[in-house]
Each structure stands twice: as structure tokens, then as C-alpha cells.
Amino acid sequence: MRHVLKWARRSALAALTSTALVTGLSGCTGGALDIASKPRSAEEAIRVVPEDGAKDIGPDGRLEVRLDEGRLERVAVTRIESDAPTPIPGTISHDGLRWRPHPGARLATAAKYRVDAVALDGHGRRSARHTTFTTVVPEHRFIGYFKPENRSTVGTGMIVSVNFNRKIQDQAAVQRAIRVTSDPPVEIVGHWFGADRLDFRPERYWAPGTTVTVDIQLRDVQGAPGSYGVQRRTASFTVGRHQVSQVDAEAKTMRVWRDGGLIATVPITAGSAKSTTYNGKMVVSEMFEVTRMDGDTVGFGGEYDIKDVPHAMRLTRSGTFLHGNYWASRDVFGQTNVSHGCVGLRDVKGGGGSTPAGWFFDRTLIGDVIEVVNSKERIVAANNGLSGWNLTWERWKQGSALG
DSSP states (O other), X not given: OOOOOOOOOOSOOOOOOOOOOSSSSBOOXXXXXXXXXXXOOXXXXXXXXXXXXXXXXXXXXXXXXXXXXXXEEEEEEEEOSSSSOEEOOEEEOTTSSEEEEOTTOOOOSSOEEEEEEEEEOTTSOEEEEEEEEEEOOOTTEEOEEEESXXXXXXXTTOOEEEEESSOOSOHHHHHHTEEEEEEXXXXXXXXXXXXXXXXXXXXXXXXTTOEEEEEEEOBTOEEETTXXXXXXXXXXXXXXXXXXXXXXXXXXXXXXXXXXXXEEEEEOBOBOTTSOOOBEEEEOOEEEEEEEEEGGGGTOTTSOEEEEEEEEEEOOTTSOEEEEEOSSOGGGTTTOOOBSSOEEEEOOTTOOTTSHHHHHHHTOOTTOEEEEESOXXXXXXXXTTTOGGGSOHHHHHHXXXXX
């Protein structure tokens, strides 16, 4: 039965913000908000060491999260390139200004870590920081960092993406050493984006209930002269229910389909005439209950800096998010496109489970597809996030090193 949710318009600030930071902060916003227009100050920042995107960190490298004022609410440092996500144990100081790992805790080599930190400032306002860093890989060795995580449940649009820490010259040898299989079986083909990224997908979205196995046998495989692989590992994930949402930038609505049936039509706000939203199919690759969006990180200068954007779902590496908004008039949604390129849903400060943004966030999996239509922007590039579904099957297969 086709069921359309009709959201009651209650008092709440909301208006789209969009364009999130590629590596932890996020950027993308629209509408009027006094605090959003103020540039970020050093006193407000959550500072993370190693810095976001840092590489070649040693096993005993410095690891710290700190504030100049306020209080850290929670910090999690997790190894995400392992058979199971592995946390680094640590403690927040009594004054709440610093987190450090427990004595004796060491980082693994050839690993990728994620830092998730949430803090409260002196006025009780919440802000968040999400960063990643990678540790040193032994000399003359290379490694592939891949998503999704082992033993996760994902949406039917999930693409297996392997990013290498060194440029690969013998792409055929490396591709042969990575096997992606499924049960039930379908044809799965790899596609190279440049010399350091290899993505895998089937011709059509995965069937719900499919189990996908990623078998990496890169140890001693020569990827380039004098550079050899270091990995042998197997991971798997399960495909959940089928959910695809279509954002109509002209109609300013999002229709949500679940297993072939329409379950909701939700008012949205998309990119303004000066900052239009990409058209095309984009895959949810990260989800944050709260994150920070800073225009400095995505080329919008000091136009905004919102520390507590709720219900944020990353769609591209360049900063497109679908997220909740509490800072503009309720009349924006379904009526006006005001964001810097993201897709916004009505929300309340702190994030509300009964708001359109909270409802959608609770029903979304990493790997779900969001398709934008009727925007005046170009189609998103296939390598901008997990956007490979925008290539035809023939074009996708042309990117394989195995012919």
C-alpha cells in the first residue's frame, strides 16, 4: 500500500545546509543563522592529533583530543580496517579538556583509524569532530583500505571500494588478487579510478539478503617496481532491505521507496541557484548523529560554521550531505532551495526522532541510494563518493584491468 507521510508543520528552525567536509568537518548550509555566519575560532575547535587525513603515523605516535574550554562529552578512537572494529582504550581527564589513550596502548601498523569526538562548550552547545588517519606501512609495501566494514549490514546500493596507500602500476596483478563474490552469485566487476582506487559492483543493485565476501590476497603481489602487498584477509557483509530515495530538486520533495513500495514523501530543501545540488545516484557512505559543518573546508569561506548539525548522512567525498536542519524557517522545506549543495530535512536542535530528518535517519543504512533529479547541476562524478551507479554497465566494465 502506498503510504505518504504528511508532516505537521510545527515550530522548529530548519533550513538546508550542505556541503560537508571531506574528512571530518562538514560544510553546507543555507538560510539565515547568526551563529552560522561567524567564522570558527580556535577556542571553539576540537583539536585532534594526529591531524585529519594524516598518514604514516608510527605505532607510538602521539594520539590526543583536546579543548581550550568546555568539556569533552565522548571520544572514540577505532581501528576500522580490521576483521572487527577495534577501539583504542583511553580516558577523558577530570577537567574534561583532554582525552589520551591508556598507558601502553599502541597503534597497529598498516591500519586506518577513525576519531569521533563530541564536546560541550561553556554555554552547553554541542559540537562534533570526525577525523581519520592511517599508520605507517613498512617500507616498500602497500596496503588497500576498503569499505564497507566487516560483518556490517548495508543497503542494496553498496559499492566495495578499495583505496591504496601507494600508486599501483600493475593494476591487473592487484585486481586478480582481490576477489569479491556473492551468495546468491552475480557477476561482479572491478573498476579503477586512477592508480590508487579500485571499486567493485554488480550490474544492478544487490538483492536483499545477499552475502558478499571480499577476499584480499595481496601479500607479496607486486603493485609497482619494488612495491609489494602486505595483506591477507577476508571480510564479508550482508545486504539488508532495498531502500532507494529520490530527491526532486524542482519539486522540493523526497520520495522514499522500501522494497518496491512508496513509504513516504518528505519536503526538502536543496541547493540554491548559486550552489546547486548534484544530479545522479549517490550512496550513503557515512552517518553521524551530530557533526560539524564549516564552510572553510569546502570553499565557502566563513559563510557558516555550524557545530551541531544533526542526522548527517554523507553522499559525496566533496561534501554533499543529506542532513537535518533546525536553523531556518519551517516554510523553507518544500518551498525554497537555499542550501550550499546539500539536501536538508526539517529537524530540531539536538536532533529529534519524530522529525522528518530523525525519521529518515533511523530508517537509513550505509549503502542506501539517494538519487537527485531535476537539479540544474551536472551529474555527480562516478568517483565522487560511491557514485559508480551513474556509469552504464558497459562503461563500468571498461574500467577493469582484466579486460
